[in-house]
Amino acid sequence: MPDQPALIARNLERSYGEGSSTARVLRDVSIELYPGRVVLLMGPSGSGKSTLLAVLSGLLRPDRGEVTILGRSLWTIRESARERFRLEHFGFIFQGFNLFPSLTAAEQLEMVVRWGEGASPREARRRVGAMLDQLGLGARGHIRADQLSGGEKQRVAVGRALLKNPRFCFADEPTGSLDWGHGEQVIRLLHAAARDQGAVLFVVGHDPRLIPYADRVVHMVDGRLSDEPASLEPTL
Numbered sequence: 633m634p635d636q637p638a639l640i641a642r643n644l645e646r647s648y649g650e651g652s653s654t655a656r657v658l659r660d661v662s663i664e665l666y667p668g669r670v671v672l673l674m675g676p677s678g679s680g681k682s683t684l685l686a687v688l689s690g691l692l693r694p695d696r697g698e699v700t701i702l703g704r705s706l707w708t709i710r711e712s713a714r715e716r717f718r719l720e721h722f723g724f725i726f727q728g729f730n731l732f733p734s735l736t737a738a739e740q741l742e743m744v745v746r747w748g749e750g751a752s753p754r755e756a757r758r759r760v761g762a763m764l765d766q767l768g769l770g771a772r773g774h775i776r777a778d779q780l781s782g783g784e785k786q787r788v789a790v791g792r793a794l795l796k797n798p799r800f801c802f803a804d805e806p807t808g809s810l811d812w813g814h815g816e817q818v819i820r821l822l823h824a825a826a827r828d829q830g831a832v833l834f835v836v837g838h839d840p841r842l843i844p845y846a847d848r849v850v851h852m853v854d855g856r857l858s859d860e861p862a863s864l865e866p867t868l
């Protein structure tokens with residue numbers, strides 16, 4: 633197991649709003665993420681989990697603090713360089729899935745391999761078919777995203793993030809709208825991406841059944857990270 637963190641975040645602060653309506657969402661958050669390991673971030677709704685994910689992954693600028701990824705300071709490089717870095721190294725699974733409604737499940741995935749990597753149509757079809765099978769969507773590839781169920785969309789989003797074998801995968805509630813059978817399938821895939829490809833997996837989730845698949849569980853408590861849940865946070 634490599635001992636060097638691939639991502640180091642130091643003293644992150646982030647607020648929304650101004651003046652008396654300012655909400656301080658992140659207060660002095662520091663964390664290190666290691667290749668090959670799954671970190672699960674838990675915490676009540678509105679506690680800042682998606683905000684932290686966005687700051688760590690180059691989508692939302694912190695007010696203060698630093699994120700260093702593979703030795704580069706994510707928030708001091710230019711926007712274009714940050715964008716390239718994200719495209720090259722990051723896979724995302726967002727809370728809202730962000731699929732293209734008029735493309736089929738298979739087309740959403742083929743785009744990643746064909747345009748992202750320049751694979752041939754045949755190679756793209758092969759890899760996409762294998763991924764859809766792994767996600768239990770083998771028979772749904774030809775269905776348009778706007779006709780898929782919430783859980784099917786979610787699994788397509790997971791496939792899209794993992795297909796390019798990213799070095800970092802940021803997943804916001806990747807099992808949120810899935811029954812546990814499919815949820816377990818998804819967390820197993822994410823876990824395998826960490827184990828087999830040495831990816832950094834940063835997963836936001838609230839289901840305690842995810843815990844056994846995590847190498848470390850951290851909790852958002854009053855804008856800070858804690859190894860223990862907030863005392864009032866329900867355990868289920």
Ligand SMILES: Nc1ncnc2c1ncn2[C@@H]1O[C@H](COP(=O)(O)OP(=O)(O)OP(=O)(O)O)[C@@H](O)[C@H]1O
Pocket residue numbers: 648649655657675676677678679680681682683684727
């Ligand atoms: N763009 C924004 N402008 C103003 N406030 C925001 C914005 N985004 C988030 N917030 C506020 O910041 C707080 C943290 O939001 P965030 O989305 O990070 O929470 P979360 O832990 O991901 O919640 P959930 O579990 O419901 O997804 C919330 O109070 C939210 O209302």
Ligand SMILES: [Mg+2]
Pocket residue numbers: 681682683727804
């Ligand atoms: Mg959220």
